[in-house]
Amino acid sequence: MFPTRPIHVINPYAAGGIVDNISRLLTNKLSKQMGVPFVVEPKPGGGSSIGTEYVARAPADGYTWLIATTSNAANMALMPAIRTDLKKDFVPVAQFAVSPNYLVVPASSPISSVDEYVKLAKSKPDELSYGHAGVGSTPHLGFELFKHVAGIRVVAVPYKGAPPIIPDLLSGQLSAAYMPSSLAISLAKSKKIKVLAVVGETRTQEFPSVPTMGEAGYPKAVVTPWYAILVPTGTPLVVVKRIETEIRLALESPEVSTGIAFAGAMPRFRNGIDTERMIDAEIESWRTLVKAAGLNME
Template sequence: MTRFSTVLSGIAAVVALVLGVAAQAQSAYPNRPITLVVPYPPGGSADILARTVGAELGKRLGQPVVIDNRGGAGTAIGTKVVASAAPDGYTLLLGTVSSQAINPAMNKVAYDPLKDFTAVSPLASIPFVLAVNPAAKIDSVAALIAQAKAQPDGLSYASAGPGTSNHLAGELLASEAHIRLLHVPYKGSAPALNDVIAGVVPMMFDLQTTTLPYLKSGKLKALAVTSKTRSSLLPDVPTMIESGLPGYEVTAWFGVFAPAGLPAPILARLNTDITDILKTPEMTARLRELGAELESGDPVTYAAYARSESVKWADVIKRYGLAP
């Protein structure tokens, strides 16, 4: 054997060894705890959902799923942690419409929501409700649009602050219905909702989770939900699409993402386990308690959805000059 052949044989042996070790590592996945980063403080809907799903995922994988709350910068801090992590399946992200679509379009963030992540699986979505104070005497989306067109300054609506989902929901309504709406920002959803209940501002888009008690008590009236299909918690309330706005869909969605380059076997394992968890009666009931609607799908479809959401909100934000 020539020296050249000997060198080639040595290289081949090393490559085979590396590939063998890599394959063994993937087949043994997971062999240590997994971190699920939540880019929000503890206690909110995202945190509760992450802990609920994470506990069940840990049972299936045979390793604990540790929740790491990294709130701040409108989700950018925690999201960047995952974008910079190794794509080995041991660092995952509880991604949301804010982290993957709205915040990157509104602000300069140190990650690319499309290039830096692998979409693993959707989890759930919470629709918004277009809620009005009964004293406003607006009984439908059509009546709201007609009233807005009759008022030169437009109807006012409350939100949790500039760039929040309920702010952008109002901007999307104005765009789709060709009306003018006056945005009244607050420092959080709670004070905004309180002023709608008090009649200071006539209406607001808010999550069905927080709106539901006031709808049941009659302090607010629901005109429509913002999801593509009707909410199981509000089956008698039409969607915005049914109300004459075919392009209107806004939800607070949640899903699992990993760093870009996640190996296919690990991606398939995580997607399958998460999908199976979501289909259990116990998880369905728990999501219903959170006011959330179950979402499931394969990684390719979910990646396409995340991309479409990124494009949609970037367009809305650019159109209205909302980015700083």
């Protein structure tokens, strides 16, 4: 009777980031519900491809899960030689959260709006730089999309996760960054950064006066990160459905929903069938965008 032993949840990004934090919040609750230990294992690298491939090659028995994100769908278009296929190698179980990023600049920056940043970048092609949480991460992909839509050239500087970006951003070494809510809120409250826009479809409760990228004039630069649980293809349907049900129940818990919100994301349940449809649509959307923008991460 599933499960009877520890379940390993692979985070294909660095420890300590939003993916790691919300995964632990969810799995702590799931461990109590399902009666077995959960082990969240960060396996970063290769724009999430290392951890993703690890899960794809794992036994299809329900004991190894992947925390998939927007980046996994985008990588299908950005990395033609990638050794895993999100559609063939995995079964989507459930989406459990979404989170907006924010376009931010140092508090010392003279920039106060997206338009001002675009004008500055156009006046200094390849002179400004921005930090991102790793090649293939959602902030990386989102900013590259913004560059394409806005017609600007800004140098990308990769870091191992979002927190290491902060010192270089605050010092002005970086002109801007896309940051998750958890970091943006604390830095804005201490007046260390200025938040120029929400990189999502709606304004947020945390920054009600900050416009969305669409409101700022760049609707095609909107990327809303999502987080979902996937398992290897071949996992028994009864196991997939059990996991889906447990995730839904966990998200109904105030401790999980509140914790995820505090971590900078928003609880958002979507069943396996709807998650699969969403991922399929995102892959096609990214393929269209990558072709138009000429992006390539290889």
